[in-house]
Amino acid sequence: MSAELLRWADACILPGFDGPTAPDWLLRRIAGGVRGVVLYHGNMDGPEQLADLTATLRAENPDLLIGLDEEGGDVTRLHLAEGSPWPGNLALGRADDLDLTRRTARAIGTRLAGLGVNLDLAPVVDVNTESGNPVIGTRSFGSDPERVAAHSAAFVTGLQSTGVAGCAKHFPGHGSTTVDSHHDLPVVTEGRAEFEATAFPPFRAAVAAGVAAVMTAHILLPAYDRVPATVSRTLLTDVLRGRLGFQGAVITDSLEMDAVHDRYGIAGTAVRAIAAGADGLCVGTHRGEARARMLRTELAAAVTAGELPAERLAEAAERIARLADRARPGRCLTDDQDDIGMAAARRALLADGLPELGEAPVVLEFQDEPTPAIGATAWGLGEVVAGRLPRARVVPVTDPAAPLPPLPAGGPVLAVVRDLHRHPATRAAVEALLAARPDTVLVEMGLPHHRPAAAAAYLATHGASRAGALAAAELLLGRRPQRPAPPA
Structure with a gap:
């Protein structure tokens, strides 16, 4: 087993x-x-720690590629404890201002660059056509392919203007699925023409905008292949590179996800993915040292055994090297990072029938089980409202099937939910609450796909970011912003 093979294998592993x-x-x-x-959730403990961590890593190799998922909105790594200061894609799609999207992405890139991160595994460019989608949802710019395409290109342009490399995901399109690939293999039954008309425009737009990387989806499309997209040469080489003309680095979604891990294992998926046309392998966090060592050996052994062409492994290693060379953030400092997030969050609000709130509302926060992509990131409205109205009472509802606490007869009640349409028990509890207290204000911080008929007062933020919560509180409490959005 030659040193050259091992060196190529090392270059493809992103542990x-x-x-x-x-x-x-x-x-x-x-x-x-x-x-x-x-980097993942468990590596984060505040901005200073992250800057120290990236400096330590880069001391071993100044050209190191350091990536994480900073999408804005629900999926953030930098702001786990308080929620993102930038609204996510659905809110940006709702605002539908391409310059706002570009400037939001530029603010994210500026923050990442300042902390030593040079690869953002964003934007999500999936077109969310399935309301029950458990893994995309508010991470998408919306359900219209052309709108999603335009905002995808704007995000890529803004992010990469800082020198931070972007990564459009999840190719060939995760938006029509009803299964979370963290847990099982989603199967998309659409024919090629139908699927491509919806899913491909954003990827074409991202490629045209010069996106540095594309991430694969662990989904099965029988119209193209009998294997998941991550290990499909048809999709990664013939379609993504051949038809869509993408020349950058192809990075897999995490190899720990059950959609591929349960079928091929870590090593089996890795070898198949590189053979299919992938270049970088997201390994995940578990058993990091043992897996990195094992993958290095298995990739080199696959070449020796004739299962993986040596030139394909060398090509993948070279693409990762080019990506690392490209991802060199410059000095890009702005003073509107949080301001632009608030400007976008305000534009994204959908409000109807909101009453004047008194000084002592009860805020019922219906907790849900976060997806693995989101993790234990702070969200909700109660803490923000309580910070402005000290007499507010915040009540977390962890079991919607249990009786709700007694409510005051006349005071205002806020019911805060996320993706009400996907949680039957929460939906039943909210509808019972509305029947008993029709003056309840329903605040939806996920996809606004279900507004109960009895919800006369309704507010949708189009995502669970901190910026969205602050914008919602401003509107509910009648405190309008004093400053306009800063000039571009």
């Missing part, structure tokens, strides 16, 4: 690790040839 401190094994591997890492 993760547990905890806020870089382990010694990873520092050794970076010094020895690993070209990139991906």
